[in-house]
Amino acid sequence: xxxxxxxxxxxxxxxxxxxxxxxxxxxxxxxxxxxxxxxxxxxxxxxxxxxxxxxxxxxxxxxxxxxxxxxxxxxxxxxxxxxxxxxxxxxxxxxxxxxxxxxxxxxxxxxxxxxxxxxxxxxxxxxxxxxxxxxxxxxxxxxxxxxxxxxxxxxxxxxxxxxxxxxxxxxxxxxxxxxxxxxxxxxxxxxxxxxxxxxxxxxxxxxxxxxxxxxxxxxxxxxxxxxxxxxxxxxxxxxxxxxxxxxxxxxxxxxxxxxxxxxxxxxxxxxxxxxxxxxxxxxxxxxxxxxxxxxxxxxxxxxxxxxxxxxxxxxxxxxxxxxxxxxxxxxxxxxxxxxxxxxxxxxxxxxxx
Amino acid sequence: xxxxxxxxxxxxxxxxxxxxxxxxxxxxxxxxxxxxxxxxxxxxxxxxxxxxxxxxxxxxxxxxxxxxxxxxxxx
Amino acid sequence: xxxxxxxxxxxxxxxxxxxxxxxxxxxxxxxxxxxxxxxxxxxxxxxxxxxxxxxxxxxxxxxxxxxxxxxxxxxxxxxxxxxxxxxxxxxxxxxxxxxxxxxxxxxxxxxxxxxxxxxxxxxxxxxxxxxxxxxxxxxxxxxxxxxxxxxxxxxxxxxxxxxxxxxxxxxxxxxxxxxxxxxxxxxxxxxxxxxxxxxxxxxxxxxxxxxxxxxxxxxxxxxxxxxxxxxxxxxxxxxxxxxxxxxxxxx
Numbered sequence: 080x081x082x083x084x085x086x087x088x089x090x091x092x093x094x095x096x097x098x099x100x101x102x103x104x105x106x107x108x109x110x111x112x113x114x115x116x117x118x119x120x121x122x123x124x125x126x127x128x129x130x131x132x133x134x135x136x137x138x139x140x141x142x143x144x145x146x147x148x149x150x151x152x153x154x155x156x157x158x159x160x161x162x163x164x165x166x167x168x169x170x171x172x173x174x175x176x177x178x179x180x181x182x183x184x185x186x187x188x189x190x191x192x193x194x195x196x197x198x199x200x201x202x203x204x205x206x207x208x209x210x211x212x213x214x215x216x217x218x219x220x221x222x223x224x225x226x227x228x229x230x231x232x233x234x235x236x237x238x239x240x241x242x243x244x245x246x247x248x249x250x251x252x253x254x255x256x257x258x259x260x261x262x263x264x265x266x267x268x269x270x271x272x273x274x275x276x277x278x279x280x281x282x283x284x285x286x287x288x289x290x291x292x293x294x295x296x297x298x299x300x301x302x303x304x305x306x307x308x309x310x311x312x313x314x315x316x317x318x319x320x321x322x323x324x325x326x327x328x329x330x331x332x333x334x335x336x337x338x339x340x341x342x343x344x345x346x347x348x349x350x351x352x353x354x355x356x357x358x359x360x361x362x363x364x365x366x367x368x369x370x371x372x373x374x375x376x377x378x379x380x381x382x383x384x385x386x387x388x389x390x391x392x393x394x395x396x397x398x399x400x401x402x403x404x405x406x407x408x409x410x411x412x413x414x415x416x417x418x419x420x421x422x423x424x425x426x427x428x429x430x431x432x
Numbered sequence: 433x434x435x436x437x438x439x440x441x442x443x444x445x446x447x448x449x450x451x452x453x454x455x456x457x458x459x460x461x462x463x464x465x466x467x468x469x470x471x472x473x474x475x476x477x478x479x480x481x482x483x484x485x486x487x488x489x490x491x492x493x494x495x496x497x498x499x500x501x502x503x504x505x506x507x
Numbered sequence: 508x509x510x511x512x513x514x515x516x517x518x519x520x521x522x523x524x525x526x527x528x529x530x531x532x533x534x535x536x537x538x539x540x541x542x543x544x545x546x547x548x549x550x551x552x553x554x555x556x557x558x559x560x561x562x563x564x565x566x567x568x569x570x571x572x573x574x575x576x577x578x579x580x581x582x583x584x585x586x587x588x589x590x591x592x593x594x595x596x597x598x599x600x601x602x603x604x605x606x607x608x609x610x611x612x613x614x615x616x617x618x619x620x621x622x623x624x625x626x627x628x629x630x631x632x633x634x635x636x637x638x639x640x641x642x643x644x645x646x647x648x649x650x651x652x653x654x655x656x657x658x659x660x661x662x663x664x665x666x667x668x669x670x671x672x673x674x675x676x677x678x679x680x681x682x683x684x685x686x687x688x689x690x691x692x693x694x695x696x697x698x699x700x701x702x703x704x705x706x707x708x709x710x711x712x713x714x715x716x717x718x719x720x721x722x723x724x725x726x727x728x729x730x731x732x733x734x735x736x737x738x739x740x741x742x743x744x745x746x747x748x749x750x751x752x753x754x755x756x757x758x
Contacts, residue, residue, distance in 0.1 A: 129593045129594070131589065131593060134618075134619035137583070137586075138615065141579065141583035141590070142586045142590035144590060145588060145592075147590070149594040153594070278557050278594070279597055281554040282554070286576075288577040289578035449733055453693050485516045485517040489517065489693050489696050492535070492537025493528065499516060501513060502512060503510070
């Protein structure tokens with residue numbers, strides 16, 4: 080701790096998980112995040128953990144379900160098409176009330192798409208993805224340091240609510256290198272045992288991990304109980320960043336790596352006297368509300384920037400609720416923003432004001 | 433109540449598999465009805481029964497327990 | 508001393524829950540559940556056992572055994588079992604799956620658990636149809652057999668040939684025990700029990716993957732009475748699916 084190491088995002092994610100007490104990784108190779116598996120396959124045996132390459136993403140998410148059912152910290156990582164394959168498993172993990180962490184390093188889609196970075200799984204992550212009524216807490220890091228910091232929180236949130244947590248990053252974060260510091264070290268043996276877990280020698284009544292209930296009235300009750308958990312998460316887990324927002328008239332809204340580029344453009348805009356600012360959601364679910372209600376009085380326009388064809392903008396519009404115009408610029412398919420094009424957008428919005 | 437073959441009538445589903453495998457044909461389906469609406473099987477000739485437990489081993493509902501009368505101390 | 512006492516010859520296994528099952532009269536699941544419970548009792552592994560429930564008629568099997576259980580998505584039981592066994596190697600992990608679960612949607616999962624030599628045990632119930640959903644064609648349905656989705660009888664030209672799962676898995680190096688048994692007669696039931704015990708023992712001894720395919724009657728979807736169903740099994744299934752130990756046989 081205190082030491083800064085230059086690491087690739089995918090590897091830092093893996094190291095962060097291990098330091099957060101995760102000893103079980105099940106995954107399948109997919110670009111642009113193969114380094115996670117490679118790193119895990121080297122490091123986990125060093126700490127007495129298990130790395131297993133599943134035969135597919137479908138198998139991998141079900142291995143995570145199995146390990147999580149025994150009460151251990153388990154995770155998987157993949158990229159967009161693989162995350163699609165995992166949706167059934169995610170729904171089952173929610174229904175079984177098991178904690179786990181799933182990392183999506185998004186890439187261009189739909190279909191096989193491309194290997195460039197994207198943010199086009201926002202809907203999939205925040206509006207379901209799998210079947211049934213449920214939500215996942217979705218964490219969107221913007222830097223590798225933030226990714227590392229959020230890995231520990233992800234496991235804690237997962238166990239707090241007995242629900243999967245998704246960390247939504249992109250191919251840029253996976254592949255770039257930055258200096259990171261690991262500020263934590265969790266010993267999995269120090270974690271409290273789970274009374275609901277299966278496996279091992281017992282001395283207690285049997286535990287059944289399941290999501291089936293064939294009596295509709297019972298399943299309805301179960302659903303409302305799950306919804307209570309999600310409501311608690313809405314009240315307690317919101318995370319966001321406000322950048323230059325005190326008097327912002329042009330409010331940019333972006334998440335992940337796009338926000339980093341946006342900050343650069345805002346710096347430049349401010350130098351030219353334009354009052355630009357940024358709201359950066361860190362939890363995409365639950366989506367932040369307060370920074371929007373604070374921003375509306377002094378703002379003139381909102382500009383949503385995403386590496387997709389328009390997904391988070393719907394949640395922004397819900398928060399702004401017609402009070403101000405909301406513009407959009409998107410980059411689906413693997414292309415990226417650069418600071419000068421965002422600056423031009425800000426300038427043109429300012430001129431039309 | 434028979435002692436060699438003890439049938440839990442509430443578990444029996446009247447599938448007749450025990451009747452069909454009994455080598456000495458001492459089981460049959462009774463006229464009684466259990467709570468589920470099935471006619472349970474019953475042992476009709478305890479003397480002929482050899483306690484071979486074929487019935488217990490084929491029963492899908494583990495409804496049958498079998499005992500053998502032996503001399504005390506005998507294996 | 509000429510005193511006579513009653514000695515138990517067969518008692519209901521303790522690891523079988525004392526409840527009525529939802530299975531049809533004469534269903535093979537009932538027999539195999541009983542055999543598995545007998546083996547769990549005999550090996551004294553009740554406290555350590557975790558069983559995976561599949562999707563199929565036996566979806567509710569966690570109500571019938573006094574052991575920990577995890578419900579799995581259709582076909583995924585071997586993957587879930589892998590996660591459990593890797594996290595808690597001291598557990599005895601058993602998957603129990605039917606034709607759809609194992610031979611249709613779950614073919615990747617069973618092949619890879621087997622080839623990894625995963626220290627788990629799989630009991631595969633082969634009754635030549637998809638029972639729970641009303642008797643549709645399964646990968647194990649025989650040529651000529653009529654089902655809900657092969658009303659004219661399965662034809663090789665339209666629907667391909669049935670899969671012999673035991674022989675297929677026996678080509679892999681990971682399995683330590685593979686056997687095909689049947690529950691159509693008392694002597695076969697006893698052999699089935701012995702195979703189930705061996706398949707669990709290879710797990711206890713850490714030798715590799717254990718697998719037992721059980722040819723099992725489905726009177727309801729075959730449209731036969733239970734006693735007739737046993738005969739149909741013997742005359743039609745055993746010739747195509749030969750009984751025997753394919754891996755790890757002998758001793």
